[in-house]
Amino acid sequence: MHPSVNSAQNPLPAATSRLEVPDVVAVKRHYGRWVTVAILVAIGLGAVKSLAENPQLEWDVVAQYLLDGLILEGLGQTVILALISMIAATAIGLIFGFFRLSSNPVLRTVGSLYVWVFRSVPALIQILFWGNLALFAPRLGLGIPGTGWNLVSAPTNSVLSPFAASIVALALANGAYLAEIIRSGLLSVDEGQHLASSALGLTWWQAQRKVILPQALRVMVPPAGNQFITLLKETSLVSVIAGGDILSKAENISGYNLRTIELLIVAAVWYLLVTSAATLGQTFIERRTSRGHTQQRRKTASAEPTMKEKEVTP
Amino acid sequence: MSSVDVVNVHKSFGDNEVLTGIDMQVGQGEVVCLLGPSGSGKSTLLRCINGLVMPDKGHVAVGGNLIGRKVRDGKLHDLRGREASVQRERMGMVFQQFNLFPHLDVRDNLMLGPRAHRLAGKAELEEKARQLLNKVGLGNRADAYPSQLSGGQQQRVAIARALMMEPELMLFDEPTSALDPELVGEVLDTMRSLAEEGMTMIVVTHEMTFARGVADRVVFMADGRIVEDTRPEIFFDNPETERARSFLRLV
Numbered sequence: 146m147h148p149s150v151n152s153a154q155n156p157l158p159a160a161t162s163r164l165e166v167p168d169v170v171a172v173k174r175h176y177g178r179w180v181t182v183a184i185l186v187a188i189g190l191g192a193v194k195s196l197a198e199n200p201q202l203e204w205d206v207v208a209q210y211l212l213d214g215l216i217l218e219g220l221g222q223t224v225i226l227a228l229i230s231m232i233a234a235t236a237i238g239l240i241f242g243f244f245r246l247s248s249n250p251v252l253r254t255v256g257s258l259y260v261w262v263f264r265s266v267p268a269l270i271q272i273l274f275w276g277n278l279a280l281f282a283p284r285l286g287l288g289i290p291g292t293g294w295n296l297v298s299a300p301t302n303s304v305l306s307p308f309a310a311s312i313v314a315l316a317l318a319n320g321a322y323l324a325e326i327i328r329s330g331l332l333s334v335d336e337g338q339h340l341a342s343s344a345l346g347l348t349w350w351q352a353q354r355k356v357i358l359p360q361a362l363r364v365m366v367p368p369a370g371n372q373f374i375t376l377l378k379e380t381s382l383v384s385v386i387a388g389g390d391i392l393s394k395a396e397n398i399s400g401y402n403l404r405t406i407e408l409l410i411v412a413a414v415w416y417l418l419v420t421s422a423a424t425l426g427q428t429f430i431e432r433r434t435s436r437g438h439t440q441q442r443r444k445t446a447s448a449e450p451t452m453k454e455k456e457v458t459p
Numbered sequence: 460m461s462s463v464d465v466v467n468v469h470k471s472f473g474d475n476e477v478l479t480g481i482d483m484q485v486g487q488g489e490v491v492c493l494l495g496p497s498g499s500g501k502s503t504l505l506r507c508i509n510g511l512v513m514p515d516k517g518h519v520a521v522g523g524n525l526i527g528r529k530v531r532d533g534k535l536h537d538l539r540g541r542e543a544s545v546q547r548e549r550m551g552m553v554f555q556q557f558n559l560f561p562h563l564d565v566r567d568n569l570m571l572g573p574r575a576h577r578l579a580g581k582a583e584l585e586e587k588a589r590q591l592l593n594k595v596g597l598g599n600r601a602d603a604y605p606s607q608l609s610g611g612q613q614q615r616v617a618i619a620r621a622l623m624m625e626p627e628l629m630l631f632d633e634p635t636s637a638l639d640p641e642l643v644g645e646v647l648d649t650m651r652s653l654a655e656e657g658m659t660m661i662v663v664t665h666e667m668t669f670a671r672g673v674a675d676r677v678v679f680m681a682d683g684r685i686v687e688d689t690r691p692e693i694f695f696d697n698p699e700t701e702r703a704r705s706f707l708r709l710v
């Protein structure tokens with residue numbers, strides 16, 4: 146009893162022991178950062194200078210070929226190759242992603258086998274394989290194996306041009322990664338969303354299309370964007386079968402003018418630009434797919450007036 | 460007619476026998492509260508009633524239609540996807556965790572089901588969504604996303620979403636268990652007015668006051684079977700079984 150009565154009556158000891166403290170907080174000076182920046186700038190300038198002054202490197206050749214007709218044609222092929230392969234890989238990934246989540250064990254096994262094979266074999270080997278298919282399969286066609294009966298058939302080389310072989314190889318190789326990206330996206334959607342869709346009487350496909358995939362997209366877009374950027378650069382591998390991409394063209398040109406490094410720089414500059422554009426696109430799409438998705442509140446939600454009354458998205 | 464007839468329903472998950480012979484009838488316009496300890500199989504029974512879960516044995520009929528199955532050659536066969544989906548149109552379900560679609564605003568949450576079933580034109584459905592939102596007291600939140608609403612508001616949207624399908628039967632699975640205590644009342648009020656309008660309802664709940672005040676009947680489940688099925692005043696004041704008495708002592 147006594148102590149509490151005492152403490153209530155006697156205030157704290159007088160402010161004799163208080164610290165003298167100024168109100169102003171010193172601005173932080175990041176000397177370390179400035180030193181690092183200075184060192185990096187010096188290294189960068191040195192690198193640029195040695196490249197610029199290198200007598201072996203003729204920059205006017207780089208400039209001359211940057212907008213060369215063949216190079217631009219190759220650039221177009223590279224972009225088309227990447228886009229078509231990405232679209233095909235997404236379609237393949239969607240199918241096998243769903244297969245891997247199927248309740249049907251046959252489909253699940255097929256899905257796992259596909260991902261296992263096409264993710265394990267290096268893309269370069271897959272490209273060489275499809276590019277050289279004619280070596281062991283001289284004709285391609287539709288028919289029943291072993292019966293000799295063929296519906297249609299044509300020489301492999303006429304059906305599968307190096308460009309077509311490149312698309313097949315890149316689509317199949319990247320489809321395996323996209324299948325995994327799509328699968329994990331689908332898995333990220335809460336079980337309750339499936340229940341609610343079924344309870345509303347949506348069919349499986351309606352539920353996927355209207356409820357599950359739109360939400361999975363938010364999770365899938367960042368890794369899929371990375372995969373596309375990887376694919377953009379991976380298209381350079383098809384130069385081994387003369388796939389017609391920008392690197393193939395650059396190699397063609399340097400084959401007769403012997404300006405190997407200059408033409409590699411030309412190709413590198415274009416890869417840099419195209420990849421940067423893709424990165425911008427990725428950021429834009431990410432922003433769009435996360436629309437309306439502020440943090441879900443459930444039990445923690447309360448009737449407090451902190452509710453964002455004005456944050457109504459159009 | 461919307462009567463529910465549950466006949467000898469058995470359901471196991473692996474070795475876990477969750478429902479061991481459930482028999483239950485619910486008449487048109489009746490409100491039945493399903494009570495019981497955790498794990499007694501209440502959610503599983505609700506899901507059997509609207510065909511989200513298929514019984515291993517026995518059957519459920521709603522409005523005289525067998526749910527999720529059809530009889531051919533003296534045996535039960537599962538319905539195909541679309542046939543099974545169509546049956547669920549006429550049964551609304553409300554979940555403990557609301558399960559609103561977070562990527563859609565409130566209006567689109569309400570419209571998704573009826574649009575998928577082409578129940579009516581867009582304008583007509585928008586008008587209906589507006590009316591239902593007014594009815595649950597959220598007429599001004601049609602443009603909000605679920606994450607911008609409180610739990611109680613989300614659950615009322617979920618009820619409105621189920622009502623959009625013009626169900627003959629509403630199933631509620633612990634609709635207020637995920638809510639802060641001060642938000643429970645608004646959801647229960649919505650359910651009470653629905654009951655007064657004559658909706659057939661099966662409600663799994665721990666809200667004993669609601670069960671006593673609104674239910675026509677209380678069904679008490681334990682260990683996968685129905686232990687008592689009686690009027691609420693009898694269940695709460697004079698439970699017949701020791702199982703029910705010990706349950707009521709705990710709540």
Ligand SMILES: Nc1ncnc2c1ncn2[C@@H]1O[C@H](COP(=O)(O)OP(=O)(O)OP(=O)(O)O)[C@@H](O)[C@H]1O
Pocket residue numbers: 472475477495496497498499500501502503504
């Ligand atoms: N899909 C499922 N797979 C496996 N086991 C399940 C599944 N659904 C339910 N169970 C099991 O069935 C039993 C009964 O579950 P159910 O959800 O029906 O109980 P409940 O009465 O609703 O309980 P609660 O009050 O906790 O919600 C539990 O042991 C649960 O683990």
Ligand SMILES: [Mg+2]
Pocket residue numbers: 501502503632633
């Ligand atoms: Mg439950």
